[in-house]
Amino acid sequence: MSTNFKRFLATLLSLICCITTGTHIVTAKHSVVNTTTKTAKSASMISGLFNLIKNANKDKFCETAANENTIKVFFHKEAAIKEVSLEEYIKGVLYGEMPSSYSLEALKAQAVAARTYTVYRIRNGSTHRNGADICTDYTHCQAWTAGSAETPYPEAIERAVEETKNTICTYNGECINAMYFSNSGGATEAIENVWGGREIPYLKSVASPGESVFYDFCQVKTYSYDEFAAAVDSYFDNDADIDVEVGIKNIQNIKRSPAGRIISAEIGGITSTGLQIRAMFSLRSSNVYFSQDGSTISIVALGYGHGVGMSQCGAQAMAENGADWVEILKHYYTGIDISLLC
Ligand SMILES: [Zn+2]
Structure with missing residues (x-):
């Protein structure tokens, strides 16, 4: 886990608050x-x-x-x-x-x-x-x-x-x-940031405190460069332009919602939604973070489910x-x- 990611996680968790109505x-x-x-x-x-x-x-x-x-x-x-x-x-x-x-x-x-x-x-x-x-x-x-x-x-x-x-x-x-869903990873998601379409006033992003103690909070998967390229090629049926040598640089222009989930990212030159990236690597959520360590790529997914x-x-x-x-x-x-x- 990279220092930047640890810092992000600490910030995310520190933002969590409890609201009663x-x-x-x-x-x-x-x-x-x-x-x-x-x-x-x-x-x-x-x-x-x-x-x-x-x-x-x-x-x-x-x-x-x-x-x-x-x-x-x-x-x-x-x-x-x-x-x-x-x-x-x-x-x-x-x-x-x-x-x-x-x-x-x-x-x-x-x-x-x-x-x-x-x-x-x-x-x-x-x-x-x-x-x-x-x-x-x-x-x-x-x-x-x-x-x-x-x-x-x-x-x-x-x-x-x-x-x-x-x-x-x-x-x-x-x-x-x-x-509803299992675990938000720290904050739920506005519906339009997952499936597009119109906003729904009661399906907004809210803080979701106390979830880090549950098994469903965090998933970590590690890929070699070859395995990473194979997963992308398999998902896009070899249409993606993947350069195995550059590892994580195959992923560009990541756009996130304020709650952290990926709205879109370019992978091998193809613009992909958060849901597509979740499916591509069989992840539990689209709240995904990539890091590179030597010759491996780590993927961390926070939470479990669509988040709405x-x-x-x-x-x-x-x-x-x-x-x-x-x-x-x-x-x-x-x-x-x-x-x-x-
Ligand atoms: Zn049914």
């Missing part, structure tokens, strides 16, 4: 209720607030959510679509997406993010041609791990889903696209520092409210 609960699709701006710490208090909202707006809520109580899930290993209750599906997602040993507040935040992600897909059109609302393939939708009579879900999984039942994140009264939305490791770090699930979600999804489906 107040609780602000509104109704899904409606902005009728603004219950409190004071942070609610107890589950019973939050539950009580939800009941008030539910009773005041019951008809509108239930009309909105009527077709979301049961959803069509494509179980990709069985290649079969089954109708399951939204809440039962969310238990499997939570069990598949986050270790049940994580703090209850982190598990609750993940349960709400997963529920929100699911409802967003139902309301905004599924990408499954077979008629399913969502699938169990984590590379396409969300991970899902079954519980059964023989191997029931851990109590923490059951509790996190039950205690956040029917809760989603909204922005201006609309269900948000609640993207909620960091699962960051959620756990916040929970360990006393944040509740509402504070976690409001930290990672800028300007959102917590709302009830029904």
Whole structure:
């Protein structure tokens, strides 16, 4: 690891700060209720607030959510679509997406993010041609791990889903696209810096403290010059102009987002996106740093995943520092409210 990179890493980590926000609960699709701006710490208090909202707006809520109580899930290993209750599906997602040993507040935040992600897909059109609302393939939708009579879900999984039942994140009264990933490497990423396209107000870059203690924080890969050239040639099908002798100088004009991820770089004369570079070297993220030592090239990737939305490791770090699930979600999804489906 070069001195410059160590210095960068130290600077990055020193910038990390913790942000907490107040609780602000509104109704899904409606902005009728603004219950409190004071942070609610107890589950019973939050539950009580939800009941008030539910009773005041019951008809509108239930009309909105009527077709979301049961959803069509494509179980990709069985290649079969089954109708399951939204809440039962969310238990499997939570069990598949986050270790049940994580703090209850982190598990609750993940349960709400997963529920929100699911409802967003139902309301905004599924990408499954077979008629399913969502699938169990984590590379396409969300991970899902079954519980059964023989191997029931851990109590923490059951509790996190039950205690956040029917809760989603909204922005201006609309269900948000609640993207999430494993580890940001120190700061999350604005969506337009990963996939291009328009900005989304609730998917901005935010600091994500406390992630460096997790395994997913840092990946280091080392290549000989020949191996490096072979990886680039393989990705570009030999169209890149790679000079094996110059090593790291094959990489030019690296442009980064303020959060650090590569937006573009020229590799062998070909302009590549951060996602392409991640795929080229099978990296965990596009927050990538190159260094050269003698005849080897080292690649360091910070974090794990696309970096947009909620960091699962960051959620756990916040929970360990006393944040509740509402504070976690409001930290990672800028300007959102917590709302009830029904
Ligand atoms: Zn899918």
